[in-house]
Amino acid sequence: MKDNKLLIKVIGVGGCGCNTVSNIEKQYAGTLGDNFEFYGVDTDFISLANQSVTHKVQIGSSGIGTAKDPMKGAEAAQKSINEIKSMIQGVDIAILCAGLSGGTGSGATGVIAQAAAGNPGCVVMASVTLPFYYDDSKKQEAAKVALKNIKEVVPVVLPIQNGVGIEDENVPFLEVLRATDKNVISLLEMIKVITSSASTVSLDFSEFLSVASTPGNAMIGIGEADGEQAVSVAISLARSPKNMSYGDYSLKDASKMALVIMGNGTISYKQIKDARTTLQNEIGYQTEVFNGLYVNNELEKVKVIMFATGMNDPKEISAPVFQTEMTVAGPGDQVEMGFLAADEGYFKGTAPAYFEGINYDRPTFLRKNLRIEQ
Amino acid sequence: MAKEKIYSAIDLGSQTVRAAIGRLLEDGSLEVIGYGTASSEGIIKGRVEDANAAQEAVKKAVLAAENDVKARATFRMEEVIASVTGSIITGEQEVTTVSNNTRDGVIGEKVLTDIDAAFEDLFTHKDRKPIHIYVTEYSVDGVRETNQASILEMKGEKIGAKGFGIVGDTAILDKFAETLNNAGHTVDIFCFDAVADGYSVLTPEQRQIGSLVINAGAGSTDFAFWKNGIIQFIGSFPVGGDHITNDLALGLNMPFKAAEELKCQYDKNEMEVRVGGKLYKTRSVDTIVQARTEETVRYIADQIKQNGMLSQIQGGIFLTGNAARSSFISYMRREFSTLDVRNAYPIIPTEAEVSDSEEIGRLFSPYYGNKFQTDSGSSTILGMLVYAAKEDLRPSKKSSSGIFKFFNLL
Numbered sequence: 001m002k003d004n005k006l007l008i009k010v011i012g013v014g015g016c017g018c019n020t021v022s023n024i025e026k027q028y029a030g031t032l033g034d035n036f037e038f039y040g041v042d043t044d045f046i047s048l049a050n051q052s053v054t055h056k057v058q059i060g061s062s063g064i065g066t067a068k069d070p071m072k073g074a075e076a077a078q079k080s081i082n083e084i085k086s087m088i089q090g091v092d093i094a095i096l097c098a099g100l101s102g103g104t105g106s107g108a109t110g111v112i113a114q115a116a117a118g119n120p121g122c123v124v125m126a127s128v129t130l131p132f133y134y135d136d137s138k139k140q141e142a143a144k145v146a147l148k149n150i151k152e153v154v155p156v157v158l159p160i161q162n163g164v165g166i167e168d169e170n171v172p173f174l175e176v177l178r179a180t181d182k183n184v185i186s187l188l189e190m191i192k193v194i195t196s197s198a199s200t201v202s203l204d205f206s207e208f209l210s211v212a213s214t215p216g217n218a219m220i221g222i223g224e225a226d227g228e229q230a231v232s233v234a235i236s237l238a239r240s241p242k243n244m245s246y247g248d249y250s251l252k253d254a255s256k257m258a259l260v261i262m263g264n265g266t267i268s269y270k271q272i273k274d275a276r277t278t279l280q281n282e283i284g285y286q287t288e289v290f291n292g293l294y295v296n297n298e299l300e301k302v303k304v305i306m307f308a309t310g311m312n313d314p315k316e317i318s319a320p321v322f323q324t325e326m327t328v329a330g331p332g333d334q335v336e337m338g339f340l341a342a343d344e345g346y347f348k349g350t351a352p353a354y355f356e357g358i359n360y361d362r363p364t365f366l367r368k369n370l371r372i373e374q
Numbered sequence: 375m376a377k378e379k380i381y382s383a384i385d386l387g388s389q390t391v392r393a394a395i396g397r398l399l400e401d402g403s404l405e406v407i408g409y410g411t412a413s414s415e416g417i418i419k420g421r422v423e424d425a426n427a428a429q430e431a432v433k434k435a436v437l438a439a440e441n442d443v444k445a446r447a448t449f450r451m452e453e454v455i456a457s458v459t460g461s462i463i464t465g466e467q468e469v470t471t472v473s474n475n476t477r478d479g480v481i482g483e484k485v486l487t488d489i490d491a492a493f494e495d496l497f498t499h500k501d502r503k504p505i506h507i508y509v510t511e512y513s514v515d516g517v518r519e520t521n522q523a524s525i526l527e528m529k530g531e532k533i534g535a536k537g538f539g540i541v542g543d544t545a546i547l548d549k550f551a552e553t554l555n556n557a558g559h560t561v562d563i564f565c566f567d568a569v570a571d572g573y574s575v576l577t578p579e580q581r582q583i584g585s586l587v588i589n590a591g592a593g594s595t596d597f598a599f600w601k602n603g604i605i606q607f608i609g610s611f612p613v614g615g616d617h618i619t620n621d622l623a624l625g626l627n628m629p630f631k632a633a634e635e636l637k638c639q640y641d642k643n644e645m646e647v648r649v650g651g652k653l654y655k656t657r658s659v660d661t662i663v664q665a666r667t668e669e670t671v672r673y674i675a676d677q678i679k680q681n682g683m684l685s686q687i688q689g690g691i692f693l694t695g696n697a698a699r700s701s702f703i704s705y706m707r708r709e710f711s712t713l714d715v716r717n718a719y720p721i722i723p724t725e726a727e728v729s730d731s732e733e734i735g736r737l738f739s740p741y742y743g744n745k746f747q748t749d750s751g752s753s754t755i756l757g758m759l760v761y762a763a764k765e766d767l768r769p770s771k772k773s774s775s776g777i778f779k780f781f782n783l784l
Binding site: 345347351354360363364366370372373374 | 418419421423461611612613616617619620621623624625626627630655657658661662665666669
């Protein structure tokens with residue numbers, strides 16, 4: 001954090017990742033504010049030159065790409081480790097975006113994640129795009145290996161499959177490609193709301209970090225609705241498979257969840273209570289939910305962003321090639337004490353003591369990051 | 375054979391279950407004739423988590439209390455008043471207006487009953503129901519009056535009232551009632567623990583001039599502000615002694631029961647503390663305990679200041695429950711350096727003192743000697759008995775049920 005200012009860097013790795021970041025910066029940078037910086041990292045000089053992203057870092061020495069070989073991607077990143085370290089210096093949250101169909105995204109993402117994790121207190125997340133169902137088995141297999149490798153160094157991974165959630169198959173192909181950007185857009189919007197909006201019930205940024213630091217598979221979804229049941233409907237939409245990032249993990253397996261509810265001042269206690277009760281009943285009380293209510297009287301509809309992490313026991317995944325065993329990510333170096341272990345102890349299985357958006361069952365020394373000598 | 379009113383109470387705490395039986399004498403004094411305790415099981419953070427375990431704990435405490443009475447009579451606790459903690463209640467404010475239809479226009483008891491009924495309706499929601507209702511202000515034809523006594527016998531048509539309701543989660547209250555029912559008791563009324571404390575540890579004058587009672591239980595820390603003889607404000611912070619124990623267990627990687635022992639044993643003046651054959655650094659224990667306690671005190675202090683109570687606390691701040699047995703008071707005194715902060719215990723005057731007062735529900739306990747005067751944990755259960763007696767004899771109280779039946783004692 002520089003000058004007490006939160007610094008979030010959205011880093012596209014490889015051709016697919018750079019496309020995502022260029023597109024998001026073009027569309028949303030103006031609304032997000034100056035806490036967010038956008039970077040493109042690629043081995044392919046020409047491809048990188050054609051990207052619109054503000055900050056560009058070319059890695060490796062050849063400038064001609066990796067021919068879809070992840071090993072070459074990793075080697076290129078290692079060769080340019082000084083440039084990478086300089087890029088991620090002082091960053092509080094690094095969001096890496098990569099496609100896992102090529103060599104740079106699949107190989108370099110893990111190296112960049114490790115470098116980012118070297119910053120004390122830095123939280124690293126990755127949004128990765130998996131091949132279409134119809135892609136060949138070699139591509140699918142390579143993506144599977146890349147995903148496994150990335151999970152070993154990045155605690156929170158948001159995987160999204162190309163083509164998932166597309167209802168109208170007649171939409172332009174480019175629109176389908178852009179649909180996978182929604183994970184990152186949702187995440188950025190959530191961070192922006194939490195860090196810059198006045199809230200009625202505050203979702204503390206440290207609580208968001210505790211969600212974002214919980215290892216395992218992650219999901220993010222957005223829902224928008226109006227009417228008497230707006231909050232309930234928006235939550236249902238946010239958690240519906242087509243609006244969630246991957247849709248194949250069960251929210252019941254989530255360890256933690258950040259829930260941002262935005263709407264105007266007419267949101268009633270009953271709306272919040274009914275929606276939260278329904279959600280908690282459906283996902284179970286083992287999931288620690290941090291919620292924030294952000295009132296903006298200019299909003300006509302209720303908007304909900306739901307970010308769930310720590311899903312370590314995925315159900316079978318619908319894409320045939322992924323019906324093999326999934327590797328569970330281990331804790332990354334950057335995760336602070338207390339964000340990993342079960343911190344409920346005696347209260348495990350009881351309704352969490354939420355109060356003004358904070359779960360007070362969690363020990364104070366963990367929430368305040370106090371070091372305890374054994 | 376004299377007819378006497380008997381009240382039974384069960385305080386279903388997260389750490390200890392207490393049962394007590396009180397006998398209201400004709401002069402208004404209340405004698406504690408039965409008292410029993412048992413380690414609580416199945417209650418966590420003020421909620422029933424294991425009904426069977428909770429029932430067994432209730433049975434043990436009740437049996438001990440009944441056995442005390444048996445020394446002099448045969449008695450069974452049937453209808454009871456039961457405690458609830460702040461984790462399941464909220465405070466609400468409402469206003470209402472009723473008409474006075476008497477021929478001569480003089481305000482009588484019926485108006486008070488109508489106001490009670492109106493507030494009963496206003497504080498009853500789909501999923502919550504009122505536990506306590508206090509009328510904090512009256513007006514007669516738009517002119518403000520401060521108390522109930524001043525409006526009686528006045529003339530007026532429209533009687534306005536402002537009410538403060540302490541409202542509980544119906545589902546959780548029902549689970550409490552079911553648990554006690556399965557243990558052989560019918561819950562007649564519920565009582566918020568910090569309200570009960572006010573009846574046992576505060577004098578009538580302290581309840582009049584502005585006093586804050588803070589009950590730090592195992593599952594939550596509850597507080598109630600008294601002024602003009604009634605509750606004006608309540609609050610609860612969902613953290614209690616069990617949270618400190620749990621923090622120690624997690625922070626020092628030890629079993630919960632050992633952590634409880636550590637919490638009770640550690641001494642800031644020693645470098646280390648030994649529990650279960652293992653040494654723990656006092657500094658580590660203190661860091662964990664201090665973080666929780668400071669957070670709790672900070673919340674209460676903010677509530678007091680934000681709700682404008684600070685300048686109104688003329689009687690002082692009274693700590694009960696775990697608060698009276700821990701370092702809580704030193705943090706409170708640091709936070710409220712200008713106020714009188716003290717550990718509080720049930721006021722049990724001597725028999726001579728009792729006879730000098732006309733206060734209904736004046737506690738006395740010749741059978742138990744000085745037992746309660748040093749037991750801060752008994753303030754809630756004894757206060758519940760006083761509350762039951764006062765409610766029973768309240769002029770505008772609707773016809774009493776269950777708990778207020780007459781019993782014959784040999």
